[in-house]
Amino acid sequence: MIDIKREDLLQLYYYLKLTRKLEDRVTSLYHQGKILGGAWTSNGTEAVSVGYGYALEKNDIAAPYFRDMGVFLIRGITAKRIMAQYMGKKTGVSGGKEGNVHIGDLNFGVLGFPSHLSDNYPVGTGAALAFKIRGEKRVVAACTGDGGTSRGDFHEGMNFAAVRQLPIVFFCNNNQYAYSTPLRLQMAVKNVADRSLAYGIPGKIVDGNNVIEVYMAAKEAYDKARNGGGPTFIECKTMRMHGHSEHDSAKYVPRELLEEWKKRDPIMNMEKYLLENNISKREELDDIGLRAKEEIDEAESFAMESPYPKPEDCFKGVYSTPIPEE
Amino acid sequence: MIDIKREDLLQLYYYLKLTRKLEDRVTSLYHQGKILGGAWTSNGTEAVSVGYGYALEKNDIAAPYFRDMGVFLIRGITAKRIMAQYMGKKTGVSGGKEGNVHIGDLNFGVLGFPSHLSDNYPVGTGAALAFKIRGEKRVVAACTGDGGTSRGDFHEGMNFAAVRQLPIVFFCNNNQYAYSTPLRLQMAVKNVADRSLAYGIPGKIVDGNNVIEVYMAAKEAYDKARNGGGPTFIECKTMRMHGHSEHDSAKYVPRELLEEWKKRDPIMNMEKYLLENNISKREELDDIGLRAKEEIDEAESFAMESPYPKPEDCFKGVYSTPIPEE
Amino acid sequence: MREITYLEAIKEALDEEMTRDPSVFILGEDVGVYGGAFRVTEGFYEKYGELRVLDTPLSESGFTGAAIGASLVGMRPVVEMQFADFISCAFDQIVSVAAKNHYRWGAATPIVVRAPYGGNIHGGAFHSQSIEGFFFNVPGLKIVAPSTAYDAKGLLKAAIRDNDPVIYCEHKYLYRRIKDDVPVEDYVIPLGKARIALEGTDVSIITYGAMVHTALEAAQTLKGKGISVEVVDLRTILPLDKKSILTTVKKTNKAVILHEQTKTGGVGAEVSALITEHCFEYLDGPVIRVAAPDTPVPYSAQMEEIFIPQTGDVVSAVEKLMHY
């Protein structure tokens, strides 16, 4: 029996459910034409963001990418604000300036996700550098996709963090595909974690569909980083169960592959674990699921009823310190 | 006894001498104020460019960086044109448009060096891709410095070449420093070659002060690439014996380190090898040295006597196909 | 003749050029098996094989640099940016290598970089940008921005056959929204030449890309008000067709410049400067620019609608100028 408090295990389960339910709702709202623009979800890979997000401490910083819904929710960015963001409402995380998963809020220690994949690797590294300069015992968690690891910024961020032994843990949500591009056209190594050898950063591989495994690995790496042990790279092997975005039927993914992974659904895994080890009961889990559902119901109505931003909002906020026009 | 024809061994020696003499001449001309702008040399590391350059075949392509004088000379870009380029003359490689080591000439299969380090890794990869698409048995040799391997383009070029198993061999002139920056601030791995693990590209380490070792390793890797075996990365361990450029006294380099490496001078090494194995005699080597010296003397007078470009040349050549202004 | 969409026109140009010339090939993210995020290269992978329609790793600098290298040894690569916005990651290769190769060492770099750009698709700051401003001050590059299916095909063929690096700005909003007559026979539209999209006598609207349609709509409305508008479609924005710009202004003596790109430092600034520099004495009034405000592209529909210049904005600008 691994030593995670029962309440933490139940919280992990709760966030898995909340993430799944939020994104499932987004999916159906998208098909009803109630979402503005596109809709991306992390379906099937929720254990990654929930696991590494939950292992962070309050003052730590997350530099996520766009399949990290669990992180947003765990850090305290509410389902209401996220749902409103999907609908382009004034009450959304960005007041309507940004959409869907392009989320960031310093009040909750979440650095904004720039579409350009892996840009947050160097950015996260910089936050970790600040902590080292100031001698603060805080860590950064940065995440990207398997495709994102092919970018120069992945290389430059990892290398700088390694040279300066910064308090940052790099995660990769290896969901087998980058849009339609399979791993074999993305890299010539067997594991994404093999990439970390180039930097002298220890690379770990975990089952990305097992939230406890992700959580434990993250916690261990954070502790190490927090105590001056330097960065770790953690590859979470999982599978993207939806298309790249909700408009994509993903015909390019072999059905058998999906069937295989369906049997390893992260929520199912967690339920099984909690029940078989008598940590929880069916009823309790159902209650948690219900709580999550209600939260999403509220989020949806909140978002639906929220006002749209004013057109003039467009002109505001380009600068933090605008130069007064006389 | 390794199997390199005697004439090849003597040619390798000749190009080592020619490179050294050309760059030494540039250095003294620089201090006499006869060079336009700065002067960079490869002093102490000549075996790298001479070794990998000499191993190339006529139709192969070089994507060099700025300490690859041996490659320029071996490919057929004459000392005259190079010296004239250093002086900003019309007869220089670029007709005065470019200076010093910013050299390229497709007539000799040399892709131009863009200052931005490692930009030539993806560029070289593209030339190799063209050969693969057309089914030509040609290879590309790309080179950069140890510092250059920290750039994103190093990562993106290596990764693409590996995924597509392209006919390219990547070299790194590891001369211990990037300007004033020592390896320990550049990377957290022991060998630059460790970086190649991230791509599934075999990494080799050779003595960069032993031209025969560099030549043999390059030849072997070219043969492999030429026959569909994919890319190889070759780290040439050596030492930059001058400053970053001729204006830099390199106080930041420990004198003892230079003393150590002085004993391993690549030209001295080669002379020793040729004499001890009775491949050549003192007189013959002196003749070769004299031939090299004369070539540089001619190059200098040619450059000195050459005209400067016309000011109006400035406006020409921006486009290959200019749009006629009516 | 038959009508095809802007997207079909791009697709046809690529297809015909690849058939005509074995040195033409395509590389980018998801252009192969998937046929591209916008389906522009659908079926190409099956038709031309995996070595001429290459799915690349997620690395814009890497595959753009590779395109440059391939072009230096005789190929004519067409790079697809999944969205124009990601061209920022390839900026160095385009500006430091491609743009300067010919001047620095005499090497032609015949690459085309396809940049699906522009707003009105609820894409936000990273899927809606007009990126011509990144490159407009970089000598050595050519930039085109077709507004019709006819131009999309003819300009892409010209770009592919040209020996210089060309950034081909294709407007995402037009992909499936416009259709026009496109000949089946091979044709090219010369780079660097603008066209008169509508003849007029009172005022000139100089524009390009999707805004050409906004200009034509505005011209319709203004016609009803008795104002005859000449609409000039630049087609190529780098280098600019100075002659056509000056000719129309000398004719109408009034100029309004329209673009979706943000105002400060936009193409309109250069066009305006050229006009005052070269035909100041012909001007009846100030040269007016109608452009997006100096902000990133906002997400919400309400904000994006005032971000992107609308017909009404153009109409009032013209009227303001007429009553100057």
Added chain:
Amino acid sequence: MREITYLEAIKEALDEEMTRDPSVFILGEDVGVYGGAFRVTEGFYEKYGELRVLDTPLSESGFTGAAIGASLVGMRPVVEMQFADFISCAFDQIVSVAAKNHYRWGAATPIVVRAPYGGNIHGGAFHSQSIEGFFFNVPGLKIVAPSTAYDAKGLLKAAIRDNDPVIYCEHKYLYRRIKDDVPVEDYVIPLGKARIALEGTDVSIITYGAMVHTALEAAQTLKGKGISVEVVDLRTILPLDKKSILTTVKKTNKAVILHEQTKTGGVGAEVSALITEHCFEYLDGPVIRVAAPDTPVPYSAQMEEIFIPQTGDVVSAVEKLMHY
């Protein structure tokens, strides 16, 4: 007061700001032990230690991104590009992340990117560029370009204390060539405000950076010819000080814009467009631009001399305008 060089002024600003505010730190290539390629940070490593004067790996995108990240959690990083030209490698981080953070998610990004730019040093295409054009069409950025030691110090302090990303264009040619009075007391020069470098009545030369000195020389010559020139030093080029630009033109009714940056799509185009847009009726003649030709920076002295605008070019441009 005492006279110090442009380079010493930059150095003093950095030194004083680092002493004043522990959140200010420096990162870049060779800025530590070596003191920077141009020796701007000489002695800083010894004084502030290796965590506040960081020698980075050779990776502009990486360390610029790191500066952005540090700034998001309370630091005020000053990034040194070894040469401005290499900023092309950091383009994506500056344009996609730094410039858009505040608009997209309300986060201030107080970074300064020092860009040693400009020609006249026989550096060629990769060590002489004016890079303001890369960023001039990007909302969210601020760009400054001091012309004197006094401005160099005051603008750098203002840039460091500002909460937005600022690209600080320091002209390499001026480093040790100019000296002027700089107070020992702390002072800042507000961003976004131009200055009158020379009062005059007949014609305005609007310029910035090293060209301010060329403009002043030209003004001297023209004075001898009885022409009174007003020289406006923009100081900040993004956002532009519209008010000062329009004020001088309304006063002299004639404008010449001068910059070392290449002409097409340069800052001069925007200034020209602003002038015709907002004070057309005040103009006695066309707005003339004197700028570098649309080519990469050539290496040889003979070519570079006609690439970079010379005093004579400015004098004849002004005379041409006076006789218009």
